[in-house]
Amino acid sequence: MPRVVKLAVIPGDGIGPEVIAEAEKVLDAATAGLDIRFDKTHFSLGATRFLETGETLTDADLAAIAGHDAILLGAVGGVPGDPRLKDANIERGLLLKLRFELDHYVNLRPSKLYPGVPGPLAEPGDIDFVVVREGTEGPYVGNGGSIRRGTPHEVANETSVNTAYGIERVVRYAFALAEKRRKKLTLVHKTNVLVHAGGMWKRIVDAAASEYPDVAVDYLHVDAATIFLVTNPGRFDVIVTDNLFGDILTDLAGAVTGGIGLAASGNINPDGTFPSMFEPVHGSAPDIAGQQIADPTAAILSTALLLDHLGLPGEAHRVTTAVEADIAGRDGSARTTAEIGDAIATRLQA
Amino acid sequence: MPRVVKLAVIPGDGIGPEVIAEAEKVLDAATAGLDIRFDKTHFSLGATRFLETGETLTDADLAAIAGHDAILLGAVGGVPGDPRLKDANIERGLLLKLRFELDHYVNLRPSKLYPGVPGPLAEPGDIDFVVVREGTEGPYVGNGGSIRRGTPHEVANETSVNTAYGIERVVRYAFALAEKRRKKLTLVHKTNVLVHAGGMWKRIVDAAASEYPDVAVDYLHVDAATIFLVTNPGRFDVIVTDNLFGDILTDLAGAVTGGIGLAASGNINPDGTFPSMFEPVHGSAPDIAGQQIADPTAAILSTALLLDHLGLPGEAHRVTTAVEADIAGRDGSARTTAEIGDAIATRLQA
Ligand SMILES: CC(C)[C@H](C(=O)O)[C@@H](O)C(=O)O
Numbered sequence: 188m189p190r191v192v193k194l195a196v197i198p199g200d201g202i203g204p205e206v207i208a209e210a211e212k213v214l215d216a217a218t219a220g221l222d223i224r225f226d227k228t229h230f231s232l233g234a235t236r237f238l239e240t241g242e243t244l245t246d247a248d249l250a251a252i253a254g255h256d257a258i259l260l261g262a263v264g265g266v267p268g269d270p271r272l273k274d275a276n277i278e279r280g281l282l283l284k285l286r287f288e289l290d291h292y293v294n295l296r297p298s299k300l301y302p303g304v305p306g307p308l309a310e311p312g313d314i315d316f317v318v319v320r321e322g323t324e325g326p327y328v329g330n331g332g333s334i335r336r337g338t339p340h341e342v343a344n345e346t347s348v349n350t351a352y353g354i355e356r357v358v359r360y361a362f363a364l365a366e367k368r369r370k371k372l373t374l375v376h377k378t379n380v381l382v383h384a385g386g387m388w389k390r391i392v393d394a395a396a397s398e399y400p401d402v403a404v405d406y407l408h409v410d411a412a413t414i415f416l417v418t419n420p421g422r423f424d425v426i427v428t429d430n431l432f433g434d435i436l437t438d439l440a441g442a443v444t445g446g447i448g449l450a451a452s453g454n455i456n457p458d459g460t461f462p463s464m465f466e467p468v469h470g471s472a473p474d475i476a477g478q479q480i481a482d483p484t485a486a487i488l489s490t491a492l493l494l495d496h497l498g499l500p501g502e503a504h505r506v507t508t509a510v511e512a513d514i515a516g517r518d519g520s521a522r523t524t525a526e527i528g529d530a531i532a533t534r535l536q537a
Numbered sequence: 538m539p540r541v542v543k544l545a546v547i548p549g550d551g552i553g554p555e556v557i558a559e560a561e562k563v564l565d566a567a568t569a570g571l572d573i574r575f576d577k578t579h580f581s582l583g584a585t586r587f588l589e590t591g592e593t594l595t596d597a598d599l600a601a602i603a604g605h606d607a608i609l610l611g612a613v614g615g616v617p618g619d620p621r622l623k624d625a626n627i628e629r630g631l632l633l634k635l636r637f638e639l640d641h642y643v644n645l646r647p648s649k650l651y652p653g654v655p656g657p658l659a660e661p662g663d664i665d666f667v668v669v670r671e672g673t674e675g676p677y678v679g680n681g682g683s684i685r686r687g688t689p690h691e692v693a694n695e696t697s698v699n700t701a702y703g704i705e706r707v708v709r710y711a712f713a714l715a716e717k718r719r720k721k722l723t724l725v726h727k728t729n730v731l732v733h734a735g736g737m738w739k740r741i742v743d744a745a746a747s748e749y750p751d752v753a754v755d756y757l758h759v760d761a762a763t764i765f766l767v768t769n770p771g772r773f774d775v776i777v778t779d780n781l782f783g784d785i786l787t788d789l790a791g792a793v794t795g796g797i798g799l800a801a802s803g804n805i806n807p808d809g810t811f812p813s814m815f816e817p818v819h820g821s822a823p824d825i826a827g828q829q830i831a832d833p834t835a836a837i838l839s840t841a842l843l844l845d846h847l848g849l850p851g852e853a854h855r856v857t858t859a860v861e862a863d864i865a866g867r868d869g870s871a872r873t874t875a876e877i878g879d880a881i882a883t884r885l886q887a
């Protein structure tokens with residue numbers, strides 16, 4: 188009997204369905220010869236669903252998704268400024284809700300400059316690092332509110348909530364990852380201003396460091412980290428940071444490694460209590476949707492993270508190798524979204 | 538009788554005194570022929586003072602500084618990791634205290650790529666924008682705390698406090714500045730996650746926009762803004778943003794325009810109730826202090842912002858022109874901090 192992996196697929200909005208179609212194609216090609224079967228359920232979620240039904244993520248949706256082994260997500264979000272979406276918050280109500288409810292405390296975002304990829308830096312050097320972004324607390328908790336809304340006396344607060352429990356588990360994950368890589372961990376925060384949250388992050392990293400004596404640890408304020416990302420990105424191996432700083436650093440990292448069209452991510456629940464979710468870092472880009480011009484590479488690379496998470500590192504490696512080969516052959520001539528997916532799938536069949 | 542400007546000078550720590558000496562030199566040269574006299578008081582503040590006396594910023598210091606017309610600050614902060622400074626927080630207790638107590642609600646940070654300056658971007662294009670960073674609220678208010686500190690059950694919160702009053706005044710300043718420039722204003726926030734604070738910023742910008750019909754307004758999430766700063770910095774004219782996002786964006790902006798050795802800033806109280814403070818964006822860099830190798834350009838450019846603030850735009854312009862000419866002549870050969878200051882001062886005397 189083949190191993191059955193129950194995969195929830197959320198193509199989402201905009202270019203999401205197009206890039207996910209290619210990701211599925213590549214996933215199938217990568218696992219073709221194996222004794223494994225993906226039992227896929229497609230979920231219609233996102234701005235499109237909201238506009239049709241008024242629903243963002245129902246309890247039934249969440250329960251159904253939680254019953255799967257893993258999730259593959261394209262991108263969600265409608266056309267910016269669409270008045271019908273004014274009071275929907277697809278990001279908070281769907282994407283962040285999934286990350287929080289499914290306890291995706293490791294938001295894993297590798298950044299690698301592939302040979303041949305043009306980037307914005309004049310002398311990029313070797314770029315190959317991973318950001319381990321905390322995914323379930325910090326400024327993202329949604330713990331805010333306002334009074335006297337819309338008046339000149341309005342006050343709006345946003346509270347970042349940080350726990351030793353939450354930080355410790357993600358910090359340990361980052362140390363373990365650094366041990367398997369170049370053994371360097373950089374904590375990024377803003378300890379001189381956010382003294383309470385930053386102080387706790389720093390203390391927890393310092394305490395854990397003694398258990399990972401092989402890993403060299405350093406610390407950067409977030410502002411300084413952005414400088415190094417453009418002047419010396421090669422200095423980074425594993426970065427561990429909070430939810431908001433991780434959001435900012437990974438978009439910048441995506442840009443310096445040739446664009447977020449290549450940036451993959453995993454929202455991981457390492458305990459396995461809940462299914463982990465794999466998605467490109469980019470958004471739904473409604474302006475280019477449906478034209479077959481979106482680059483599916485980030486979605487495809489997300490399947491490599493998925494395969495790795497499923498305990499199939501060999502297949503994950505084959506996908507990244509096929510992507511690297513495809514990238515190396517890119518000469519700037521236009522290919523459709525499907526042509527890129529086909530080319531990568533074909534390499535895997537070879 | 539000459540106009541007397543009471544100037545508080547805070548050289549600070551590390552390279553602060555060296556770069557401030559050159560800034561003073563240039564300030565004197567720029568105003569030499571005018572009927573104006575700078576009545577300077579030097580304040581010994583920073584890590585050095587703390588280590589000697591245990592004091593960071595006393596009420597008497599603050600009152601004395603507040604009695605001046607303007608402030609010129611070098612940089613403050615001791616050697617990172619110095620155990621004697623473990624419980625001092627020079628940044629919060631001195632720098633941020635000055636910004637908050639003196640109601641420096643506009644933290645003005647111009648970013649310009651001067652001809653001839655090598656930067657990290659392969660194709661930087663024309664970079665010339667100004668970040669108007671809110672300086673007196675947001676995540677910087679210090680409104681946080683922790684419980685069960687040092688235990689596995691620690692919880693640390695940080696509350697960002699935002700007011701319509703505080704946002705409106707800085708937003709209007711930014712619009713007025715955009716009107717005098719290329720008439721483009723970009724709000725940067727993270728409205729999809731920080732819905733309360735971000736929502737208020739957005740509403741206030743949208744409402745003010747109708748009063749500045751010449752100014753084109755757009756909005757970017759902070760993560761997307763970092764991407765544009767490295768892929769298309771020329772798209773920005775005036776950026777208005779909160780205290781934390783402004784901190785991050787301006788360090789990155791400094792990097793893309795050739796390093797924070799060139800980035801000047803003004804902490805401005807436009808009402809004139811309190812003295813405004815001018816400082817380079819860079820820190821005290823204790824590792825290179827006392828060697829006359831620090832670049833005083835950022836401190837010198839800060840005096841141009843000071844002159845402008847004092848109602849001397851012609852002299853401000855002469856300083857930036859002299860700096861530009863100096864920069865254009867830089868060929869990479871080493872000059873001491875004082876030699877750079879001398880060269881710029883000499884151009885002003887010519
Ligand atoms: C869409 C948004 C809520 C999300 C985030 O801020 O986490 C996105 O920017 C990301 O990085 O995945």
Ligand SMILES: CC(C)[C@H](C(=O)O)[C@@H](O)C(=O)O
Pocket residue numbers: 379380410628629632633784818
């Ligand atoms: C030293 C620090 C508190 C300060 C800040 O975060 O504002 C600095 O980074 C700056 O940008 O002036």
